[in-house]
Amino acid sequence: MQFEDILIGAGEDEFGNMCxxxxxxxxxxxxxxxxxxxxxxxxxxxxxxxxAQVDEALIREICQYACYYLQDxxxxxxxxxxxxxxIQHIQDPMEILRYMDLGMLHISEPLDPGIPVLNLSGxxxxxxxxxxxxxxxxxxTVYLGSWSDLDxxxxxxxxxxxxxxxxxxxxxxxxxxxxTAERLAExxxxxxxxxxxxxxxxxxxxxxxxxxxxxxxxxEEAWAxxxxxxxxxxxxxxxxxxxxxxxxxxxxxxxxxDQGPGExxxxxxxHCDIF
Numbered sequence: 001m002q003f004e005d006i007l008i009g010a011g012e013d014e015f016g017n018m019c020x021x022x023x024x025x026x027x028x029x030x031x032x033x034x035x036x037x038x039x040x041x042x043x044x045x046x047x048x049x050x051x052a053q054v055d056e057a058l059i060r061e062i063c064q065y066a067c068y069y070l071q072d073x074x075x076x077x078x079x080x081x082x083x084x085x086x087i088q089h090i091q092d093p094m095e096i097l098r099y100m101d102l103g104m105l106h107i108s109e110p111l112d113p114g115i116p117v118l119n120l121s122g123x124x125x126x127x128x129x130x131x132x133x134x135x136x137x138x139x140x141t142v143y144l145g146s147w148s149d150l151d152x153x154x155x156x157x158x159x160x161x162x163x164x165x166x167x168x169x170x171x172x173x174x175x176x177x178x179x180t181a182e183r184l185a186e187x188x189x190x191x192x193x194x195x196x197x198x199x200x201x202x203x204x205x206x207x208x209x210x211x212x213x214x215x216x217x218x219x220e221e222a223w224a225x226x227x228x229x230x231x232x233x234x235x236x237x238x239x240x241x242x243x244x245x246x247x248x249x250x251x252x253x254x255x256x257x258d259q260g261p262g263e264x265x266x267x268x269x270x271h272c273d274i275f
Contacts, residue, residue: 001041007033018044022105025052026059031103038109047107050116058141062134063093065125065144066100068170073126083125100124100132117157123149126239141168168183170217193223210246211253226253230261234268244272 005012007020101122118136137145163169212222256264
């Protein structure tokens with residue numbers, strides 16, 4: 001079997017992926033199909049069979065989630081001012097098909113070729129800049145939201161922890177928000193001190209590593225002890241000081257703590273050519 005046997009106008013796109021067009025029977029039209037590297041013609045043919053099995057029940061489910069996407073967009077943005085009045089008062093979810101389009105099927109190399117999956121995408125009037133993406137697994141929608149180049153096999157963000165972006169979870173937002181708040185209360189997010197200092201900088205490495213060990217304290221306590229000292233200002237202002245040993249810098253810290261910043265500055269001037 002060749003791609004030319006299953007795709008209309010089969011050929012390679014600018015990225016070297018095989019592409020063409022194929023029928024989407026439910027809508028009685030052809031849509032664009034793109035096959036990633038590693039996809040065989042046989043698997044592409046199987047995907048088109050799954051596409052042909054899309055029925056009204058699945059389309060209605062997709063439309064319901066699309067309505068949630070629309071509703072959330074209208075509530076959070078002013079885009080409603082640019083839309084027709086009718087789109088803001090949809091009664092039957094299927095009506096939203098007038099304002100959205102599922103015109104592309106993306107086929108990626110499967111982890112399990114026996115599991116029916118579809119990766120559909122297209123445009124929508126309420127998010128023209130972002131469009132929409134719909135991922136289907138075994139006949140159920142597992143993601144509907146803005147187009148994010150998600151892969152149903154390899155994207156880690158399809159779970160309920162991403163409920164704010166996946167409108168499959170929209171009806172459970174309050175429940176999931178409360179659950180997230182409980183988790184954060186039990187396990188607070190660690191606050192990273194002094195984000196203006198790069199994570200890979202020698203200064204951060206010194207404070208969170210050797211300095212914390214020499215002080216016998218945690219990283220958070222190490223920052224609290226050093227951040228309001230003159231030594232901390234010198235460490236940021238004079239890179240030459242970072243070339244000295246960890247023990248020397250810690251000795252300067254202890255001197256400032258015990259004898260004051262003036263004594264520490266004098267000691268630096270006598271023992272380190274940084275000024």
